[in-house]
Amino acid sequence: MNLESNYLIIDMAEECYKHDGVLELESGEKLEGFEIAYTTRGHLTTAKDNVIWVIHALTGDAKVEEWWSGLIGEDKFFDPTKHFIVCANLLGSCYGSTNPLSDNPKTGTPYYYDFPNLSTKDIAKSLEHLRQNLGISSIHTLIGGSLGGQVALEWAYLLQEQVKHTVILASNAKTSSWTIGFNETQRMAIEADGTWGQNKPDAGKKGLEAARAIAMLSYRHPEDFTNKQSDKEEKLDGFRISSYLRYQGQKLANRFNAFSYWVLSKAMDSHDLGRGRGGVEKALASIPSKVLAIGVDKDVLFLKEESQFIANHVQKGSYKEIHSSAGHDAFLIEYEQLQYILRSFYLEENEG
Structure with a gap:
């Protein structure tokens, strides 16, 4: 990637964004304000064109350098000395963001079973509020796997030209019955x-x-x-x-x-990029960013064919495959293959 520029140094930070407004949810329910815990690592260029936004999987958190240490960190593929890396704890998760154990502002006690239903679109909308609050006008690379890939795809649809590259790992455009x-x-x-x-x-x-x-x-x-x-x-x-x-x-x-x-x-079950948008194929065709869909040959949860479907129906898509007996978890551990795939993805763009 050619992201070199003049850098405005921003210290590594663990922060919490508080949104006081109402988040209208797909279910028709409303979330009366919410908080999102997030981390930032590295430097933001003066042009703010080196943002790498990572979205974690089901039980992940915002400390991306801990659970994706082979891909993110100094001298790694996404290096905080070159990139501004953002990772937010998803709405509903218990690592600092508003979740069922948070206090319900209407009662002053935890939501527990009264916490509203969330969809991947709702979670993407909450991240959009965070992006705007951070003053980030565009994202160089949006990347996520599994549930994180579903949210990333939803957000890429919402962001349109404001995201340049979207990398979806071991995920899909609509959750299968399986x-x-x-x-x-x-x-x-x-x-x-x-x-x-x-x-x-x-x-x-x-x-x-x-x-x-x-x-x-x-x-x-x-x-x-x-x-x-x-x-x-x-x-x-x-x-x-x-x-x-x-x-x-x-x-x-x-x-x-x-x-x-x-x-x-x-x-995760709710995920359907085409809901209310004329179907999955039409919704995928409306995503303008360069999309890299990465499947795992032996993934029995999110089949590789689902990643191929994404690549085949977006405007500018490509498909690459991880070969591993680790199955679905391969996107979290097969670092050498991931680095090779990502490096090739960016090189192909530069050569083009």
Whole structure:
């Protein structure tokens, strides 16, 4: 990327944007004000043309250098010495942004089960308010994976010429019945927890553990489990994969909560770029930015064909593929392949 210019230094910061106005939601509900926690890293050029905006996945947060360390950081592909990197905690998430455990201004107590339904379009609209507040007129690259890719695609539609490049990883233009089904089984696990329905921050915690275990089955490919979680000795019980899934469930439940998981999984289900816009193909054709859709060959949750569909229907699209037995999670860990794909994407533009 050719982003060199005169730099106006902005210190690394963890901030919180407070929006006092009403956010009109697709459901017809209203959110009476909201907050978005976000981080900025690096330098903004005087022309403000080097913004890299990253959108995290379902249980991610705004500290992008921690969970995408192989791609973002000093001497990495997106380098804060060259780029101004922004990442916001999504509305509904529990890492500093307004979520079901936030106080409802009407009651002065947490929303809990009264938190409004969010769609990916609603989340994109909240990010648009943040962008305007930051005084960022254009985004050089908007990038996100999974739920983050869905939100990025919605936002790219809203931004139009204000975003130059849109990178969508392991995601889709409309959530498939297959993915909705996986999410529904996870919410059923939460509902089966006897504490779900109580007005307590840790309500549904054991159910969330089970939900995460279910999710892990869709995040990885069977080959990955065979390679990494198979038992070498003969057993009747106490299998390695069982311990692994229980550990992953407990690990998430100790850092996340069932309320945000419920809201954000529902938002993922809602994703349909074509809703109210004449259908998915017409909506994709209305996106003017250069779009790179990256699929994973062994992703069993967001199929590679869904990424190919995006690339084939936007105005300026290209498709690239990650090859990995890690499945859906490959977009978070296959750094060498990602860097090669991204480098080629920008080089092709410069050569063109």
